[in-house]
Amino acid sequence: MPVKRPPRTRLSADERERHIARGAVAFFCEAGFGGQTRELAKRLGITQPLLYRYFPNKEALIDRVYREVYLNRWDPRWEEVLDDHSRPARERIIAFYREYAKAVLSYEWIRIFMFSGLRGMNLNSRYLTLVRDRIYTRVIRELRREHGLPSPAEVPIGEMEFELVWALHASIFYIGIRKWIYGLEIPENVDEVVENLATAFLDGVPAVMARALTPAAKAPRRAPRRRG
Amino acid sequence: MPVKRPPRTRLSADERERHIARGAVAFFCEAGFGGQTRELAKRLGITQPLLYRYFPNKEALIDRVYREVYLNRWDPRWEEVLDDHSRPARERIIAFYREYAKAVLSYEWIRIFMFSGLRGMNLNSRYLTLVRDRIYTRVIRELRREHGLPSPAEVPIGEMEFELVWALHASIFYIGIRKWIYGLEIPENVDEVVENLATAFLDGVPAVMARALTPAAKAPRRAPRRRG
């Protein structure tokens, strides 16, 4: 009685390597890096030892997954959009966040990012440092300019300003966390949500930012301050 | 040559049970639920089989960790603060978020919450549904009242309004993610940051919220809308 067995499909080394890499991304996103090589092999329709022909060990496979997901995620046009002074700052910032959300709100990115953070990789901090240096600084610079505040060259960007931009970043990223980590429902029209978040940010932040830029306002903290 | 061995410390069943439970929380927070029972036992200064005298298996231990962390985290006073009409809504909302941040921004909570989410538990969605029903609805109700918008009884709370409140929640929670999952530095004075986030929220959201409440404004989406 012959066991029903999928036919041995023979690929070139390159093809098979890419095949495994793609499968590994999908698999480890879902199962976490504790996922088993046997299970991965089963999903790929190959035997488990074959993985070891292309990757010396599991760790190498995981490294490959990181590279696959982290590289090519950064879009240089983001910086261009933020620098394009032919459009109003407000419009540029909203446009950027809409693009950014599109790139970042994916099952793979959100989960790999979390898994790598929990694993103690420093990939996250490296990536986020990049975001801060390339993106946050630009957003703050444009916001300041739009509201007639001193430029970063004149007054360096303060911790609190970064925090405010972090908040917008967080509220967008968290949409992905809700969906792909908590398994919650999220609105269908994410684009519209992101646009509204950015709008609310642009409306609400400048006042706080201006206050953070005038050192005097920092002294009395406990009393609930209303505007003015 | 006698091996140096910690003396066998004998506790009452109750004490030992709590001892293990506390240790398990600390351990699994750090190592994730894939952490090994032997390692846990070593940290507790006991042998691994002793764990099984108090918990039938590893899963039960993990359940206990969940209970330990999830229960007693909810503070009923939160709702009272938000309902206390003797203070201005603005002040109440800021006060609430300051309290909430204090409860939620802890190593244990942030990491257990993430781990349980990635594990596919529905604890997260249960907890967050509670937050939405008990907190978000109140925040929105008070915000609407302060700005002369119809009450939730008159016009039910819309998806977009919830999204705006989610955003504030996210920006606070994400501070913890940055610190305890990504290992990034965060400002020393988190209280002040939270207050500023809440302030920026209160300044920026009402305009967007009012727009979301008038269905006409929803039609033209693509054109960059400036205020007014």
Add this chain to the structure above:
DNA sequence: AATGCGGGTGATCGGGCGATAGATAGGCGG
């Protein structure tokens, strides 16, 4: 001092999983 109860330990089992080694098959150059 003898006894027994219950907290604690050492030794070990059995399955799971990463990794390896040797056998097999299928296509290509000659």
Add this chain to the structure above:
DNA sequence: CCGCCTATCTATCGCCCGATCACCCGCATT
């Protein structure tokens, strides 16, 4: 059609880890 090269498979090793079992020991009771 032959022989070789290499992609793939079968079988298995060795360690790790959750779980179990039989035994030990110290205190309370009598």
